Amino acid sequence: MAYFQSFTNTYTTCEHMKQMFDEALSCDGMVGMAIGTRPDCIDAQKLDLIESYTKNYLVWLEYGLQSVHDATLKIINRGHGFKEFSKAVRLTRGRGINICTHVILGLPGEDKKMMRETAKILAGSGINGIKIHLLYVIKGTVLDKMWKNGDYIPMEQDEYVNMVCDFLELLPKEIIIQRITGDPHSDELRVPMWAARYRETFNMIQHTFEKRDSFQGIRYKG
Numbered sequence: 001m002a003y004f005q006s007f008t009n010t011y012t013t014c015e016h017m018k019q020m021f022d023e024a025l026s027c028d029g030m031v032g033m034a035i036g037t038r039p040d041c042i043d044a045q046k047l048d049l050i051e052s053y054t055k056n057y058l059v060w061l062e063y064g065l066q067s068v069h070d071a072t073l074k075i076i077n078r079g080h081g082f083k084e085f086s087k088a089v090r091l092t093r094g095r096g097i098n099i100c101t102h103v104i105l106g107l108p109g110e111d112k113k114m115m116r117e118t119a120k121i122l123a124g125s126g127i128n129g130i131k132i133h134l135l136y137v138i139k140g141t142v143l144d145k146m147w148k149n150g151d152y153i154p155m156e157q158d159e160y161v162n163m164v165c166d167f168l169e170l171l172p173k174e175i176i177i178q179r180i181t182g183d184p185h186s187d188e189l190r191v192p193m194w195a196a197r198y199r200e201t202f203n204m205i206q207h208t209f210e211k212r213d214s215f216q217g218i219r220y221k222g
Contacts, residue, residue, distance in 0.1 A: 009041055014049050021053060032058030034100070039063045039088035040080040047091055054096035060129065062100040063088055068118045072107050086125070093126050100129035100178060105163050106155040107135055108146065115163055119170040123220055131179035132167065134160055134201075137190040144190055157194040161204045165212065173217035180205060 021033065035050065042061075053059050063085060067073060070081040085101075092099055101122060105115055122130065137147045137154060146152040155163070164180060171177075181201050189196055209215060 009037065012041075014045055017046065018049055021049075025053070025057065030057070032060070034060040034062055036062040036064070038080065039065065039085040042088050042091065044091060047095060047097070050097055051095040058098070059096070060098045060100050061092055062102065062131070064102045065122075066102065066104045067107055067110065067114070068121045069110065069114055072110055072114070075108050089125055089127065098128040099126070100131060100176075101125075101127050102131045102133065104133045104135050105160060105167070108143075108152050112163060112166070116166055116170060119167040123171050123175070127175065129176040129178050130171065132164060132177070132181065133179065134182040134195055136182055136184050136192060136195040138184070138188045139190050147191060154192045157192070157201060157204070161201065161208055164205050165208050165214065168209075168216040169214055169219040171216055172220045172222075173215075175216075177216070 024030065025033065033053070042063075050059060050061060064078075065082075065085045066076065066078065068082050068085075073081055089099060103118055103122070135143075135154065137143050137152070143152060147154070160181070168177065181198060182195060183198055184195050186196050194201070
């Protein structure tokens, strides 16, 4: 079995999307596809096309959000707000398309309360899956300059582990966790260096849940 992943942007037409999807799905063993896009790049016409594939394939539509806080989205230059995300989810629901959302923990200016607020709001948004990323610093980026100037401090490993557990406790158990931390390339990573130790972080999250005697959804209030 094979699974196809693609990405779309504002300039991707329905004709181009259909050509790309049909070509990939024509390969032997294809059972589904995941389409990554921004919430401000989707419209009813594109959703009609994507929905047409749900009859024969497993289809996921991944929306990059990162945070529910507009102030944060402005700082990181996302180019859209939470309003656009909510509209995209509303347009997508009820079409047989699975919705996955990307979030980043440790964004500039966000405290623990704000990150938990993102979890609480997404918990009731009707999404089906989520990918959780750690914000790490890549060499040569704006964030790299901020870190060098002391304007950004990345999360410590224990801090991130506990925040992930807090985050998952607030999500309903039905939401599928597709990713639980980032996976940076070692040649590009500036800090934190522990971000490259994916398996270690994963195990720490698992052990923290065990110590808490906790699980995903334990604090979800429906």
